[in-house]
Amino acid sequence: xxxxxxxxxxxxxxxxxxxxxxxxISPSHLNQPAPLAEKxxxxxxxxxxxxxxxxxxxxxxxxTDKLGSWKARWKIGxxxxxxxxxxxxxxxxxxxxxxxxxxxxxxxxxxxxxxxxFLDAWILVLDTKGINVWCAAGKGTFGTDEIVRMxxxxxxxxxxxxxxxxxxQLGAPGVSAHDVAKRxxxxxxxxxxxxxxxxxxLENGMKATPEMRRVRFGFVDRIVLTPTELIGAFKYALPxxxxxxxxxGLGPGFYSFNRMMTYGLTSVILLLGxxxxxxxxxxxxxxxxxxxxxxxxxxxIGAAILLLAGWHYFNTPGDFRNWIDVAAWIGIxxxxxxxxxxxxxxxxxxxxxxxVLKEMRIAIPLQIGATGIGLVLWxxxxxx
Amino acid sequence: MFGLKYLPDVTTLQLDKDKxxxxxxxxxxxxxxxxxxxxxxxxxxxxxxxMECGACAENCPEEAITVRTGxxxxxxxxxxxxxxxxxxxxCSSSSSSCC
Ligand code: SF4
Ligand code: SF4
Numbered sequence: 414x415x416x417x418x419x420x421x422x423x424x425x426x427x428x429x430x431x432x433x434x435x436x437x438i439s440p441s442h443l444n445q446p447a448p449l450a451e452k453x454x455x456x457x458x459x460x461x462x463x464x465x466x467x468x469x470x471x472x473x474x475x476x477t478d479k480l481g482s483w484k485a486r487w488k489i490g491x492x493x494x495x496x497x498x499x500x501x502x503x504x505x506x507x508x509x510x511x512x513x514x515x516x517x518x519x520x521x522x523x524x525x526x527x528x529x530x531f532l533d534a535w536i537l538v539l540d541t542k543g544i545n546v547w548c549a550a551g552k553g554t555f556g557t558d559e560i561v562r563m564x565x566x567x568x569x570x571x572x573x574x575x576x577x578x579x580x581x582q583l584g585a586p587g588v589s590a591h592d593v594a595k596r597x598x599x600x601x602x603x604x605x606x607x608x609x610x611x612x613x614x615l616e617n618g619m620k621a622t623p624e625m626r627r628v629r630f631g632f633v634d635r636i637v638l639t640p641t642e643l644i645g646a647f648k649y650a651l652p653x654x655x656x657x658x659x660x661x662g663l664g665p666g667f668y669s670f671n672r673m674m675t676y677g678l679t680s681v682i683l684l685l686g687x688x689x690x691x692x693x694x695x696x697x698x699x700x701x702x703x704x705x706x707x708x709x710x711x712x713x714i715g716a717a718i719l720l721l722a723g724w725h726y727f728n729t730p731g732d733f734r735n736w737i738d739v740a741a742w743i744g745i746x747x748x749x750x751x752x753x754x755x756x757x758x759x760x761x762x763x764x765x766x767x768x769v770l771k772e773m774r775i776a777i778p779l780q781i782g783a784t785g786i787g788l789v790l791w792x793x794x795x796x797x
Numbered sequence: 798m799f800g801l802k803y804l805p806d807v808t809t810l811q812l813d814k815d816k817x818x819x820x821x822x823x824x825x826x827x828x829x830x831x832x833x834x835x836x837x838x839x840x841x842x843x844x845x846x847x848m849e850c851g852a853c854a855e856n857c858p859e860e861a862i863t864v865r866t867g868x869x870x871x872x873x874x875x876x877x878x879x880x881x882x883x884x885x886x887x888c889s890s891s892s893s894s895c896c
Contacts, residue, residue, distance in 0.1 A: 550852075551850065551851075551866070551868060582825070582826060582828065582852075583828065585826035585850075585852035585855065585856055586850045586851045586852040586855060586866065587855070588855065588856070589855050589856055590822065590856050591856070591858040603825050603826055606828060621825075623830060626825065626827075626828070626830070627828060627829065627830055628828035628829065630801055699801065700800045700801050705802065705803065705804050705805075706804060707871075755871045756871050756872050758869055758870055758871045759868070759869075759870030759871060759872045759873055761801075761869070762828070762848070763801055763802075763803055763829065763846070763848050764803050764848060764869035764870070765803065765807060765808055765847060765848045765849040765869045766849050766865065766866070766867035766868060766869045766874075767807040767808055767809055767849060767865070768803050768804040768807040768808075768869060769869045769870065769871055769874060770874065771804055771807055772804065773871055773874060
């Protein structure tokens, strides 16, 4: 059915695209990559193949590479995290050596080359607009057309005598292996999901175990994604917290700093606590939160915060203005945590479009309703 | 423990067994082991694990598989709704995860 629709999907711009500052790389650079090779911090030399000069890349990551990955996760200077597309060499490959295909997102490329210390091989880097393999495959930029184009541009047919490409399995959503074969003569073999399994894959005669073919989403996989979530959430949460803090001084009579320092502080702690929990604790405890939908999982985190807050109210009622103030947070806290947990569907490795649409249809009206009622109650609580 | 299982009975995945030749490509590309080969024909054995990535449909040489693909990403869907486009995604920074 949706072959056509898929194509349509794929032409949609990616939101990250707009933030990218393109590096000037014209295909003509690829014919004379020698000056380029000097500019590549990860190149250790050059190699002559026919009339082409191919940058030879290091298989060990430097501190700068690792720092770069870390910075990318925290969204510091993320925009130039792409490398020039084209052909690269690891070790001293010959015309018989395997060709591995990768994306031009530096982290994808780094992960691949760092696993190839044992091997002489070619790496064909596609122009995926600086986006990782799986995302780019979803958009089709890691796709059949781009592979066929890069085979031509790089002159691969003159450089290797065999006609085989090894693709990361996660590139498959964008590629039709049989079409690549038809259009370029190169046969596609899908390698393992993780670069760390490549050695095993190659040494087992290009066979991947079912385990190597399965995407995981373990604790560490989830935690490394949370900085991006946190930064995205706090961009909105911090201004909101400042506003609530300032408004907390309002009440009968004059504006009161005293009220700001008590009720205001409570509001800030509850709001930022909810944001922090929704963006960090929900991903961390994902498999153990007893709900199927992400919004449900988030709401449960919110309920836990409410229990804590309720306990605090019981002991120190003076930190809240009145019971209406408490009621307001019963709406705002779970709505916030639920929304943020729901946003984590975008980072997860197992949610489907149909599933997310289904949960959003129920969750979004509830989240908006609860936040709206909560905010009204919060304002009302200032004045009664 | 709910584990990493998403909502049941939602995927749009369809397999037309009459077209299938049992080439096994779908079992290779699927990141969630949705397919196996039974009696030389593909079979869906893990339907609710499907994340609608489209790898199987795209790579089936017989076009025996259909699925509505898209980003399973709430943020992308919201942005798509606001901009009036298909769901788009803000790619997260890891290659082990998608939008
Ligand atoms: S890829 Fe298509 S033809 Fe091959 S086994 Fe799967 S369904 Fe059958
Ligand atoms: S769409 Fe993706 S997850 Fe679903 S069955 Fe096909 S390959 Fe597997």
